[in-house]
Amino acid sequence: MPIQTDYLVVGSGMAGLWFAYRMARHGKVIVLTKKDDSESNTNYAQGGIAAAVGPDDSPEIHMNDTIKAGYGLCKEDAVRVMTKEGPGLVRELDALDIDFSENSGRLDLGIEGGHTKHRVIHAADTTGQEIEWGLIKAVRSSENITLWEHHFAVDLLKGNDGNCCGIFSFNRESGEFTEIRSKVVMLATGGLCGIYEHTTNPPIATGDGVAMAWRTGAEVENLEFIQFHPTSFYGVKLDGRAFLISEAVRGEGALLRTPDGTRFMPNYHPDAEMAPRSDVARAIYNELRTNRLDYVLLDLEPIPDKHILKRFPMIAETCRKFGIDITRESIPVVPAAHYSVGGIKTNLWGQTSIKGLYAAGECAHTGVHGANRLASNSLLEALVFADRASRAASDEAYEDCSVEKTGPFESSFHSMEDPSLINSLCSSAKQTMWRYAGIVRSEKEMKKGRKRIAELRHELEALYPERNFSPGIKQLRNMLIVGDLILRSAIERKESRGLHYVEEYPDMLPEARHTVLKP
Ligand code: FAD
Numbered sequence: 001m002p003i004q005t006d007y008l009v010v011g012s013g014m015a016g017l018w019f020a021y022r023m024a025r026h027g028k029v030i031v032l033t034k035k036d037d038s039e040s041n042t043n044y045a046q047g048g049i050a051a052a053v054g055p056d057d058s059p060e061i062h063m064n065d066t067i068k069a070g071y072g073l074c075k076e077d078a079v080r081v082m083t084k085e086g087p088g089l090v091r092e093l094d095a096l097d098i099d100f101s102e103n104s105g106r107l108d109l110g111i112e113g114g115h116t117k118h119r120v121i122h123a124a125d126t127t128g129q130e131i132e133w134g135l136i137k138a139v140r141s142s143e144n145i146t147l148w149e150h151h152f153a154v155d156l157l158k159g160n161d162g163n164c165c166g167i168f169s170f171n172r173e174s175g176e177f178t179e180i181r182s183k184v185v186m187l188a189t190g191g192l193c194g195i196y197e198h199t200t201n202p203p204i205a206t207g208d209g210v211a212m213a214w215r216t217g218a219e220v221e222n223l224e225f226i227q228f229h230p231t232s233f234y235g236v237k238l239d240g241r242a243f244l245i246s247e248a249v250r251g252e253g254a255l256l257r258t259p260d261g262t263r264f265m266p267n268y269h270p271d272a273e274m275a276p277r278s279d280v281a282r283a284i285y286n287e288l289r290t291n292r293l294d295y296v297l298l299d300l301e302p303i304p305d306k307h308i309l310k311r312f313p314m315i316a317e318t319c320r321k322f323g324i325d326i327t328r329e330s331i332p333v334v335p336a337a338h339y340s341v342g343g344i345k346t347n348l349w350g351q352t353s354i355k356g357l358y359a360a361g362e363c364a365h366t367g368v369h370g371a372n373r374l375a376s377n378s379l380l381e382a383l384v385f386a387d388r389a390s391r392a393a394s395d396e397a398y399e400d401c402s403v404e405k406t407g408p409f410e411s412s413f414h415s416m417e418d419p420s421l422i423n424s425l426c427s428s429a430k431q432t433m434w435r436y437a438g439i440v441r442s443e444k445e446m447k448k449g450r451k452r453i454a455e456l457r458h459e460l461e462a463l464y465p466e467r468n469f470s471p472g473i474k475q476l477r478n479m480l481i482v483g484d485l486i487l488r489s490a491i492e493r494k495e496s497r498g499l500h501y502v503e504e505y506p507d508m509l510p511e512a513r514h515t516v517l518k519p
């Protein structure tokens with residue numbers, strides 16, 4: 001028997017939890033999450049959340065900075081909404097049990113590349129963890145919200161009239177499937193950079209929401225824009241993710257040098273270390289390639305020791321564990337896949353092209369980031385558009401839910417998933433994405449990458465038929481779908497713009513267009 005709820009949320013990061021928190025005023029909410037409640041990209045955010053709350057700042061200035069960083073591709077109405085509604089919502093967030101850093105009784109505001117004002121609200125260097133804990137506490141104290149941990153959303157449920165009316169999920173602990181029906185499904189499944197070999201994202205970031213929405217018929221947009229963070233700790237992986245060294249470290253004055261001590265960023269951009277992320281990542285890539293280096297160095301010498309330890313205690317402690325005292329030594333760093341700018345196409349209210357299906361946060365594409373996201377704008381985007389989605393979703397009524405597709409019944413579920421086989425296919429997929437859809441791309445190579453992803457899909461299908469709904473297999477299938485969508489979008493863009501650089505097309509075309517893919 002299906003379970004009924006009013007609102008169903010997939011994902012317990014910033015977007016999913018804020019949406020659930022808001023919807024609890026209107027009805028019963030179930031939040032599904034595929035691991036522990038706090039495991040999400042949100043939980044690892046370091047730098048902070050950008051909002052124009054400073055005395056010398058305004059939403060207009062924040063809007064202009066965002067648009068300038070977006071290389072002509074930002075949707076201005078979305079940026080206006082985000083920068084205008086952001087400050088009020090961040091104040092509401094601050095009023096929850098979240099301990100943002102303060103200076104003389106006021107929010108301490110950091111600065112990162114591309115921002116012309118100090119506007120990055122943070123909790124030292126563990127901002128995401130503070131937000132995550134504060135929101136989980138708020139959500140858990142609501143009688144109307146139930147949080148289901150270790151529940152993997154397998155597929156969306158589509159009614160005969162084309163609307164989305166629920167989801168199939170798999171309980172990883174009990175091994176049971178559940179069909180959940182609801183007025184609204186909110187996909188807040190976060191990022192997809194876990195499909196790259198080197199990434200700052202935790203392994204849950206496999207693009208499940210994008211793949212599910214695509215299978216159900218939703219449009220996706222601008223998936224070619226993958227942001228590579230310039231500075232992840234070279235050679236260090238923590239539970240499968242590269243350890244991030246926040247851009248805020250450069251914001252406080254740290255410099256990038258080659259191992260022989262030469263500072264190189266001034267040769268690449270007038271803003272040097274504070275240039276937009278795409279420029280810094282490409283400059284590092286170039287230094288690594290031309291000088292045959294394994295890493296470059298992040299030199300914290302210009303920052304006073306006391307300030308380093310106060311502002312970046314977690315980074316200092318983690319580096320210390322790996323043998324680096326950041327008050328004395330430089331940190332070896334390399335770029336890593338960090339953020340997906342593109343995603344499921346939504347309007348200004350979080351609505352996708354399918355009735356009843358909403359998306360917010362990193363899995364959605366609202367258009368605020370254009371071709372290059374400004375640091376610390378993604379937590380803000382997740383908050384603002386989850387909030388707007390909650391306002392729109394409260395007006396939704398139950399639709400007919402005569403189900404078009406039957407779900408994963410026992411007979412179609414084969415549990416003989418061979419983990420070593422799945423892991424090996426998964427590693428091949430990640431290596432393919434790193435090699436063929438990386439920081440510097442070539443059309444010829446991207447086509448090879450697409451072919452390789454198609455081969456991996458065939459290998460998987462030959463081993464496990466499509467009606468196998470085992471989560472490990474389903475997740476790998478999602479990764480391969482998303483990998484193909486990224487490469488397909490990247491091949492369609494015959495220019496270099498922001499994060500997308502193609503050797504055959506080094507220039508930006510005069511007209512900016514979005515890459516919309518329809519199933
Ligand atoms: P997430 O926080 O990633 O949450 C996704 C949720 O969906 C998770 O709970 C996951 O378990 C769940 N999920 C996924 N698939 C399924 C499924 N099939 N079934 C059930 N559940 C599922 N941005 C900033 O603005 N400022 C920063 O300082 C910053 N620092 C960052 C540092 C790091 C290391 C990383 C990785 C990212 C950082 N970002 C930062 C980006 C930002 O953290 C994310 O874009 C943002 O947190 C995304 O929030 P979200 O709610 O969309 O998704």
Ligand code: SIN
Nearest residue numbers: 046047246247375376
């Ligand atoms: C960082 O702290 O450098 C990450 C900020 C972001 O990705 O917005």
